[in-house]
Amino acid sequence: MRGRLRERLKGVIPPESLSLVPRSYDIIGSRGKAVAIIEIPEELRPYEAEIAEAIMELHRSVKSVLAKESGRAGDYRLRRLRLIAGDPDTEVIHKEAGCLFKLDPMKVYFSPREATERGRIASKVAEGERILVMFSGVGPYPIRIAKLRGDVDITAVELNPDAHNYCVENIHLNRVEDKVHPILGDVRDVCPRLEGGFDRIVMPLPLGAYRFLDLAIPLLGEGGILHFYHWAREPSLFEEAERLVSEAADRFDREAEIIDRIKVSQYSPRVWKVRVDARIL
Ligand SMILES: C[S@@+](CC[C@H](N)C(=O)[O-])C[C@H]1O[C@@H](n2cnc3c(N)ncnc32)[C@H](O)[C@@H]1O
Structure with a gap:
């Protein structure tokens, strides 16, 4: 192109x-x-x-x-x-890795550039996992995971009613009704009502996910994995993200073992979207 x-x-x-x-x-x-x-x-x-x-x-x-x-x-x-x-x-139907995402870019967030990152997350998931996707938009993360794995139970929380409605439609379009459970609402209201013990939590809101770490950490079971996205400035791309995750774990007398860190995409000459993965013990 x-x-x-x-x-x-x-x-x-x-x-x-x-x-x-x-x-x-x-x-x-x-x-x-x-x-x-x-x-x-x-x-x-x-x-x-x-x-x-x-x-x-x-x-x-x-x-x-x-x-x-x-x-x-x-x-x-x-x-x-x-x-x-x-x-x-x-309104269009976007195709990505065998999944269909119906959406109107005038009304909801969606980036086709994040397909590779979604694939990376989906491939980390093991059979049998119980997963929470916060900030789930029209459902690309939960649906990519559900299409790849046979036995998963995914809760998807989204604030924008248009995005949530598309997510509900996309769950049907992709026939993953038994695996993905969408909830419309603010994670601040929804998360405290969820049953804990998740195996994995995905937080794809780079601008501000750190404000919700205190909701995520207590919902993870022992050894559960957190995928935390953050905007970071060169030269120390991961320091702040790792510190935010570790400090949040600390507040709940938990420990964060950093198991992966990647540069996801570049936002401006020195600013990147990064992901830090942590096992919460
Ligand atoms: C960067 S977008 C990512 C959407 C989707 N995960 C994707 O990859 O296409 C972040 C999403 O989080 C939602 N959001 C922002 N604050 C929220 C909150 N407090 N509770 C639930 N969802 C929220 C926004 O409406 C938006 O759809």
């Missing part, structure tokens, strides 16, 4: 503007219907219709092109998106 859009726009927009055309953009959906999401620099605004047209020519499945109008914000982690061309109905 990289560079093809610029190539396509040669002779359509002024040559001096070509270098401003983004090298990449997201496509969410499937062969039948997809949406493209692109960041258009201010200088290219006069040509956004041509850019959208070129994207739709390059990818026949793309029926709507949305421009990013803001960074992600608020509890639901949404950004403002503006339709610049195509169908105003932006």
